[in-house]
Amino acid sequence: MARLTEENVRLAREIIARYPRSRSATIPLLHLAQQQDGYVSNDAMVHIGELVGATSAEVFGTASFYEMFKFEPVGKYLVNICGTMSCALLGADELIHHAEHALDVKLGGTTDDGLITLERAECQAACTEAPCLQVNYRYRFRVTNESFDQLVDDLRAGRLDGEIPPHGTVARVRQRVAADRVVGAVAPADVADGPSWFDGKAAL
Amino acid sequence: MTSYPHAPGFIAGDRPQIVTSRFQYDDSFTLERYLATGGYQGLKKALGRTPTDVHDEVKNATVLGRGGAGFPAGTKWGLTPQGKWPRYLVVNGDESEPGTYKDRLLMERDPHQLIEGCLIACYAAGLSQCFLYIRGEMAVAQERVATALNEAYAAGYVGKNIMGSRFSVDIVLHWGAGAYVVGEETALIESLEGNRGMPRLKPPYFPAAIGLYGQPTIVNNVETLANLPWLLVNGAEAYTAIGTKTSPGTRMVAVSGHVKRPGVYEIINGTTTFRDLLYGDEFCQGIRNDNQLKAFVPGGGSAPWFTPEQLDLPFEASQVGPAGSMLGSGAVMVMDHTTDIPRAALTLTRFYAHESCGKCTPCREGGTWLERILSRIVDGKGTDADLDQLLEVGESICPGAFPHASSSELGLSAVPFPYRMNTICFVGPSAYAPVHSALTLFRSEFEARVTKRTRIPVSGSVS
Numbered sequence: 001m002a003r004l005t006e007e008n009v010r011l012a013r014e015i016i017a018r019y020p021r022s023r024s025a026t027i028p029l030l031h032l033a034q035q036q037d038g039y040v041s042n043d044a045m046v047h048i049g050e051l052v053g054a055t056s057a058e059v060f061g062t063a064s065f066y067e068m069f070k071f072e073p074v075g076k077y078l079v080n081i082c083g084t085m086s087c088a089l090l091g092a093d094e095l096i097h098h099a100e101h102a103l104d105v106k107l108g109g110t111t112d113d114g115l116i117t118l119e120r121a122e123c124q125a126a127c128t129e130a131p132c133l134q135v136n137y138r139y140r141f142r143v144t145n146e147s148f149d150q151l152v153d154d155l156r157a158g159r160l161d162g163e164i165p166p167h168g169t170v171a172r173v174r175q176r177v178a179a180d181r182v183v184g185a186v187a188p189a190d191v192a193d194g195p196s197w198f199d200g201k202a203a204l
Numbered sequence: 205m206t207s208y209p210h211a212p213g214f215i216a217g218d219r220p221q222i223v224t225s226r227f228q229y230d231d232s233f234t235l236e237r238y239l240a241t242g243g244y245q246g247l248k249k250a251l252g253r254t255p256t257d258v259h260d261e262v263k264n265a266t267v268l269g270r271g272g273a274g275f276p277a278g279t280k281w282g283l284t285p286q287g288k289w290p291r292y293l294v295v296n297g298d299e300s301e302p303g304t305y306k307d308r309l310l311m312e313r314d315p316h317q318l319i320e321g322c323l324i325a326c327y328a329a330g331l332s333q334c335f336l337y338i339r340g341e342m343a344v345a346q347e348r349v350a351t352a353l354n355e356a357y358a359a360g361y362v363g364k365n366i367m368g369s370r371f372s373v374d375i376v377l378h379w380g381a382g383a384y385v386v387g388e389e390t391a392l393i394e395s396l397e398g399n400r401g402m403p404r405l406k407p408p409y410f411p412a413a414i415g416l417y418g419q420p421t422i423v424n425n426v427e428t429l430a431n432l433p434w435l436l437v438n439g440a441e442a443y444t445a446i447g448t449k450t451s452p453g454t455r456m457v458a459v460s461g462h463v464k465r466p467g468v469y470e471i472i473n474g475t476t477t478f479r480d481l482l483y484g485d486e487f488c489q490g491i492r493n494d495n496q497l498k499a500f501v502p503g504g505g506s507a508p509w510f511t512p513e514q515l516d517l518p519f520e521a522s523q524v525g526p527a528g529s530m531l532g533s534g535a536v537m538v539m540d541h542t543t544d545i546p547r548a549a550l551t552l553t554r555f556y557a558h559e560s561c562g563k564c565t566p567c568r569e570g571g572t573w574l575e576r577i578l579s580r581i582v583d584g585k586g587t588d589a590d591l592d593q594l595l596e597v598g599e600s601i602c603p604g605a606f607p608h609a610s611s612s613e614l615g616l617s618a619v620p621f622p623y624r625m626n627t628i629c630f631v632g633p634s635a636y637a638p639v640h641s642a643l644t645l646f647r648s649e650f651e652a653r654v655t656k657r658t659r660i661p662v663s664g665s666v667s
Contacts, residue, residue, distance in 0.1 A: 018374070018376045019376065020333070020417060021397070021398075021417060023397060023398035023399075024378075024396055024397055024398050025398065026398030026399075027378075027379070027380065027381050027395065027398065028378065028379065030381065031340075031379070031381065052398065054398070061399075061400060062398055062399055062400055063381075065383060065400035065401060065561075066340070066380070066381035066382050066383050066401075067381070067382030067383060068340045068341065068381040068382040069381055069382075080341075083551065084302045084505070084551060084552070084555050085302045085303060085461070085501070085505060085537050085548065085551050085552050085555075086302070086303055086460035086461050086466075086537055088547075088548070088551040089460075089461045089462060089537070089539065089543065089548065090461070090462075121341075122300070122302075122384065122555050122558060122559065123300060123301070123302040123303070123304075123384075123505070123555065124341060125299055125300065125304065125305035125307075125308045125339070125341075125342070126213065126305060126308075127302070127303050127304070127305060127458055127460035127461075127466075127535070127537070128213045128305075128458055128459065128460045128466035128467050128468060129212055129213055129466075130460060130461075130466075134341065136343075137340075137341050137342070137343040138343060138344070139344075141212055141213075170340065170341075170343045170346060170379070171343055171346035171347045171350060171379070172347060173346075173347040173350040173351050173354075174350060175350050175353055175354065175376070175377040176354050177354075177357050177363065177374075178357065178358065180364070181357045181358070181360075181362075181363035181364055182357075182363055182364070182374060183333075183363055183364055183372045183373060183374045184374070185333065185374070185376075186290070188290055188417045188418070188419050191289050191290040191332070192289065193289055194289050194290075194291075194330050194332075195290075195330060195332045195372070195373075196370070197327075197369075197370040197371045197372065198255055198330035200254055200255070200256065201254060202251065202252055202253055202254050203251045203327065203366075203369040203370045203371035204248070204251040204252045204367065204368075204369040204371075
């Protein structure tokens with residue numbers, strides 16, 4: 001249970017400044033909180049509300065709509081096996097069944113060592129490579145029972161630490177814009193005219 | 205026909221490549237490669253012309269929206285009300301339709317092409333800021349686009365005074381957190397405003413008139429925008445020379461399920477048929493194990509199903525619509541004769557029931573009912589009354605005749621697309637589409653699965 005750290009508050013303000021209205025930063029800041037703690041804590045949602053000008057209930061209202069936000073700790077690795085059409089046609093149900101046995105958890109559960117949480121996900125946009133899964137949103141394609149077991153071994157042995165960050169970190173690269181390159185966001189109420197370059201003439 | 209280890213899923217062929225031309229390079233996502241292969245030349249050409257001129261070029265090319273509805277981008281840009289400022293561009297990269305993936309590849313493999321497309325759209329339509337919304341679960345796409353944006357800003361292709369011109373615009377990378385319905389454009393805008401991603405009631409909330417922050421907003425799909433750099437370099441005439449008059453250019457189609465070579469193909473629009481795609485040597489090369497084709501979904505999970513009778517239809521909305529389905533987002537899912545049809549319908553209906561945002565009662569309640577009744581049938585606990593109940597629930601989501609394909613075997617003629625709907629967006633009808641198709645075209649499989657109720661004659665008291 002933690003508010004955002006000083007470094008993350010600085011990052012949060014940078015993100016907020018990109019939008020004409022600060023509340024647009026709500027989802028990016030929820031990701032930031034989840035990256036910090038592995039899940040989204042109540043304190044973090046209160047803090048995000050302060051930063052974007054919303055009540056904590058409004059922040060939770062938004063957060064609870066979205067599948068990726070977890071409100072209690074999950075395993076270091078979230079394994080999402082796709083169960084939608086194309087994957088189901090090619091054995092996703094059997095793979096999920098195998099995974100439940102191999103990990104000794106039911107869907108939604110976390111292994112005793114706290115390392116892996118297993119979920120069934122909906123279509124992950126890799127339908128030609130079915131059945132597929134994501135570990136912390138990193139793909140594994142055409143997964144077999146054997147390659148699933150191998151994946152679990154590799155995760156337990158820490159062999160994938162370089163490729164797969166712990167749960168909470170999605171993209172490891174952030175947008176960064178130098179102050180002299182940015183045009184800057186303006187509140188819509190403060191804009192009366194079209195952009196100066198939109199004057200019927202060519203820009204070059 | 206070639207596949208590349210660095211782009212799993214994509215299969216190239218001996219066909220024109222408008223949006224996938226760089227997929228052959230393992231470093232296709234870098235600025236260096238992009239510039240070495242003609243990158244940002246379309247933007248340069250655009251900036252040398254007036255915005256109206258660029259807009260006309262796109263209109264003349266009839267670039268159809270690739271997100272599902274197929275509305276021409278140039279026409280869409282022209283729908284913003286006069287004199288209302290600012291106007292925004294929102295890029296829909298929230299690709300999550302079952303069976304669909306092309307936007308993910310375009311973002312992972314060629315992010316600069318998308319960025320260039322965004323800039324051309326902003327320039328032509330006078331849009332003062334661009335928000336690039338990427339699906340939350342697409343970690344690599346987010347990383348590639350973030351890196352590309354950082355490179356492009358630093359090199360002067362995005363931000364202030366682009367390519368030394370008077371044109372200035374910011375592109376803000378935004379990302380979601382897992383919700384299918386956010387792919388609907390007004391839900392996308394709600395999500396971008398920091399809210400629960402629920403669709404808005406239209407009218408009045410057509411984004412072009414009242415969109416992000418209540419301002420005129422153009423929402424375009426990733427693939428649609430990715431077409432623009434090529435179009436500006438080569439011109440509308442070259443663009444319309446590919447494909448047909450009503451469906452020009454190419455489009456990306458993902459074919460998955462029971463085929464020998466599933467893959468994402470860039471196909472020629474309007475002329476390529478489903479038979480070409482499923483059986484052609486340069487495409488999927490037939491059904492796995494040379495099995496019989498039973499049915500296929502022609503346009504993403506939301507589309508009513510086709511059977512082998514519809515194989516010769518081309519990728520042309522004006523022919524697929526009257527035949528009872530839609531082209532949607534470019535996703536074909538193939539089922540061979542071993543497929544358990546009620547179970548297949550259940551996997552799709554479960555998806556839409558799960559993804560219902562809960563705003564409209566027919567979808568929230570109806571989707572769940574459909575899923576429960578189907579589950580019951582699949583588990584062998586259904587009765588014949590359940591079959592009619594499925595149709596009854598569907599009727600409350602989509603009143604009147606629901607589109608379906610023709611079947612000479614069953615003596616059915618086609619009911620054309622689209623349907624009427626009691627919901628704001630397409631999630632509710634999409635939950636019903638697989639149920640309706642499966643039950644209409646394969647009713648016997650359901651009947652074999654359910655218990656026939658026997659009427660017990662009432663002849664007197666029990667005792």
